[in-house]
Amino acid sequence: MHSLMDTLLVVVVLTNLWLLGSGRIGASINAAAAQGVVLGVLAVLIEEGRLGVPLVAFAVLSGVMKGVVFPWLLRRAQRVAGVNREIEPLVGYTVSVLAGVAALGIAMRLSARLPLPAPAPSALMVPVALFTLFSGLFLIVSRKKAITQVTGYLVMENGIYTLGMAIAREEPFLVQLGVLLDLFVGVFVMGIAIFHISREFDHIDTDQLSALKDTQS
Amino acid sequence: MKALPVIHFVLGLLLAPFLFGVINRTKAFFAGRRGQPLLQMYYDLWKLVRKGAVYSETTTWVFRAGPVVSLAAVVLALLFVPAGRLPAVAAFGGDILLVAYLLALARFATMSAALDTGSSFEGMGASREAQFSAMAEPALLISLAALGRHVHAWSLSGIINPLGPEAWRGAGPVLALAAGAMAIVFLVENARIPVDDPNTHLELTMIHEVMVLDHGGPDFAAIQYGAALKLWLLGSLLVGIAAPVHTGSAVIDGAAFLGGMCALGVCVGAVESSMARLRLTRVPHLIAGAAALALLAAIMALR
Numbered sequence: 001m002h003s004l005m006d007t008l009l010v011v012v013v014l015t016n017l018w019l020l021g022s023g024r025i026g027a028s029i030n031a032a033a034a035q036g037v038v039l040g041v042l043a044v045l046i047e048e049g050r051l052g053v054p055l056v057a058f059a060v061l062s063g064v065m066k067g068v069v070f071p072w073l074l075r076r077a078q079r080v081a082g083v084n085r086e087i088e089p090l091v092g093y094t095v096s097v098l099a100g101v102a103a104l105g106i107a108m109r110l111s112a113r114l115p116l117p118a119p120a121p122s123a124l125m126v127p128v129a130l131f132t133l134f135s136g137l138f139l140i141v142s143r144k145k146a147i148t149q150v151t152g153y154l155v156m157e158n159g160i161y162t163l164g165m166a167i168a169r170e171e172p173f174l175v176q177l178g179v180l181l182d183l184f185v186g187v188f189v190m191g192i193a194i195f196h197i198s199r200e201f202d203h204i205d206t207d208q209l210s211a212l213k214d215t216q217s
Numbered sequence: 218m219k220a221l222p223v224i225h226f227v228l229g230l231l232l233a234p235f236l237f238g239v240i241n242r243t244k245a246f247f248a249g250r251r252g253q254p255l256l257q258m259y260y261d262l263w264k265l266v267r268k269g270a271v272y273s274e275t276t277t278w279v280f281r282a283g284p285v286v287s288l289a290a291v292v293l294a295l296l297f298v299p300a301g302r303l304p305a306v307a308a309f310g311g312d313i314l315l316v317a318y319l320l321a322l323a324r325f326a327t328m329s330a331a332l333d334t335g336s337s338f339e340g341m342g343a344s345r346e347a348q349f350s351a352m353a354e355p356a357l358l359i360s361l362a363a364l365g366r367h368v369h370a371w372s373l374s375g376i377i378n379p380l381g382p383e384a385w386r387g388a389g390p391v392l393a394l395a396a397g398a399m400a401i402v403f404l405v406e407n408a409r410i411p412v413d414d415p416n417t418h419l420e421l422t423m424i425h426e427v428m429v430l431d432h433g434g435p436d437f438a439a440i441q442y443g444a445a446l447k448l449w450l451l452g453s454l455l456v457g458i459a460a461p462v463h464t465g466s467a468v469i470d471g472a473a474f475l476g477g478m479c480a481l482g483v484c485v486g487a488v489e490s491s492m493a494r495l496r497l498t499r500v501p502h503l504i505a506g507a508a509a510l511a512l513l514a515a516i517m518a519l520r
Contacts, residue, residue, distance in 0.1 A: 003389055010390040017509055094505040101512045108516060123520065
């Protein structure tokens with residue numbers, strides 16, 4: 001069981017690298033979706049001994065939301081806004097992947113000296129959670145398009161979810177449900193925002209949005 | 218039992234061209250053809266050996282030394298490579314570096330010979346080969362180092378011989394990541410699709426083939442045979458890591474290893490039939506992916 005958990009965590013790391021290295025919006029949406037599903041499976045594996053209905057229900061719900069609903073919303077936003085499939089990063093893909101590996105090294109070191117309230121179910125869990133957070137942040141900072149920033153946001157949330165699994169095992173069910181609902185609303189609103197931005201300005205390049213000026217002066 | 222390593226070394230020398238036959242047959246099967254005979258490369262080598270060589274007047278001894286040095290380096294490197302559970306002919310701590318740099322020496326000889334012709338095409342090929350192999354080398358060394366750290370041994374035999382199915386249960390992530398990195402290095406170093414198309418004869422896209430355009434006769438036979446040995450060498454490392462079989466009987470282990478090599482040939486053929494060659498500018502991207510996998514394996518092994 002332990003080795004299966006480690007394998008899944010490595011798969012999470014690989015999806016992060018995939019996200020950092022992929023040049024297509026479709027591919028990065030797929031990677032984020034795969035990550036969400038893997039984390040859902042992981043949530044069930046961790047609570048091996050005391051599986052309850054709410055826990056399984058929540059894992060299934062979060063897997064379905066992250067694996068099916070969010071990708072669908074994002075793809076719809078991409079299609080409706082007519083976004084070009086190319087990602088246009090500020091930092092090149094190869095450099096992004098190598099930066100990701102460096103971030104994993106930092107996460108490993110950091111988690112080794114991080115005092116935890118309770119030992120994590122797997123020694124890899126906290127480093128992977130931190131690494132997922134880092135790569136989500138990196139994706140938000142280094143990609144130009146609004147839609148890829150949403151995927152970065154999703155990845156960051158996945159990192160927080162993993163960290164939650166690692167250190168706060170008895171997280172109240174309601175809190176988790178609330179987080180998932182917030183996420184849903186976030187993606188939904190961002191999808192609408194992307195659509196409106198693209199209708200207004202013919203593109204969703206956030207660089208150019210920062211150059212906007214107030215028209216009345 | 219003393220003779221065992223020598224037997225599989227000789228088997229490697231004999232069977233390496235056969236692997237090309239397996240790959241070509243698989244590709245023919247996917248294309249709906251019957252394909253060339255499995256032993257076609259032996260016929261080709263025999264044909265080339267009987268021919269005479271033609272040397273351009275502008276070339277020097279560097280050009281003539283190229284194929285000889287590279288073949289000798291690859292044969293020497295093969296001495297250190299184990300076949301699954303069977304140990305290599307020679308082994309000492311740190312021979313992973315020696316093997317990596319013998320392969321680099323072979324490449325250096327080929328590239329110098331290509332530059333020595335003064336042909337701009339061959340210079341282009343040499344430049345690409347230098348770029349891609351310089352990027353693939355860290356991936357190979359780091360993945361071997363990760364495995365070495367995992368089993369606490371620094372020779373190829375020491376790393377690969379103890380591996381068995383139980384190793385995959387215990388440290389699946391490290392082995393899988395290292396095997397993934399090795400698989401990409403295998404395709405890059407042997408100039409297979411998606412890095413280089415061995416069938417193409419359009420100079421602008423070639424890497425390996427373009428460097429050896431001016432060699433003929435026995436020299437070309439040495440180059441082809443050296444390429445086959447290199448395919449066998451890196452392939453047996455990959456099979457040793459990815460499909461370790463441990464039954465206790467040397468004959469069954471050896472047969473499983475040969476079966477693994479044939480399966481690898483079929484896999485390479487299937488990849489070549491189902492994928493297109495990557496655009497040259499995207500190849501570094503792929504190799505960086507291999508390096509990232511290798512680094513990941515190293516981080517896992519260090520933990």
